[in-house]
Amino acid sequence: MVIFLHGDLGAGKTTLVRGIMNAMGYSGRIKSPTYTLVEPYHINGLDLRHFDLYRLNDEAEWEAAGFRDEFDGRNIFLIEWPEKAMGFIPKADIDITFEILPDGRDVGIKGNTPSGRECLEQF
Numbered sequence: 289m290v291i292f293l294h295g296d297l298g299a300g301k302t303t304l305v306r307g308i309m310n311a312m313g314y315s316g317r318i319k320s321p322t323y324t325l326v327e328p329y330h331i332n333g334l335d336l337r338h339f340d341l342y343r344l345n346d347e348a349e350w351e352a353a354g355f356r357d358e359f360d361g362r363n364i365f366l367i368e369w370p371e372k373a374m375g376f377i378p379k380a381d382i383d384i385t386f387e388i389l390p391d392g393r394d395v396g397i398k399g400n401t402p403s404g405r406e407c408l409e410q411f
């Protein structure tokens with residue numbers, strides 16, 4: 289499952305990731321992967337990868353870090369700033385788009401694949 293989180297700095301992407309992981313039963317610290325680019329988690333038998341690609345420079349860096357091998361069909365990916373890896377990152381099953389409004393935030397959620405849509409139907 290690949291989930292893209294779109295939105296400006298401070299829009300609430302990391303906050304939603306924390307909320308999802310807490311709801312899954314994780315009570316440890318969830319730090320923003322701003323500098324590490326990725327943080328791995330194992331929660332209730334599921335392997336999650338929280339990416340923040342804001343500081344990713346290019347495809348060579350992506351390959352050198354071995355990120356391509358992560359996409360083996362088993363892991364769940366929550367990816368902030370996927371725009372930085374467009375063209376060499378897998379397609380998203382779900383797109384979540386944040387918009388900062390004068391009084392709050394607007395969030396759009398879209399399923400792109402059968403498994404993405406099936407996941408959203410559980411809501």
Ligand SMILES: Nc1ncnc2c1ncn2[C@@H]1O[C@H](COP(=O)(O)OP(=O)(O)O)[C@@H](O)[C@H]1O
Pocket residue numbers: 295296297298299300301302303304368393
């Ligand atoms: N839905 C929300 N309502 C109010 N404040 C929020 C909301 N989501 C995030 N914030 C606050 O905005 C700040 C930045 O959020 P963060 O999730 O780090 O943004 P992003 O990861 O998109 O850069 C944090 O201080 C957070 O507490």
Ligand SMILES: [Mg+2]
Pocket residue numbers: 301302303320340368
């Ligand atoms: Mg963030």
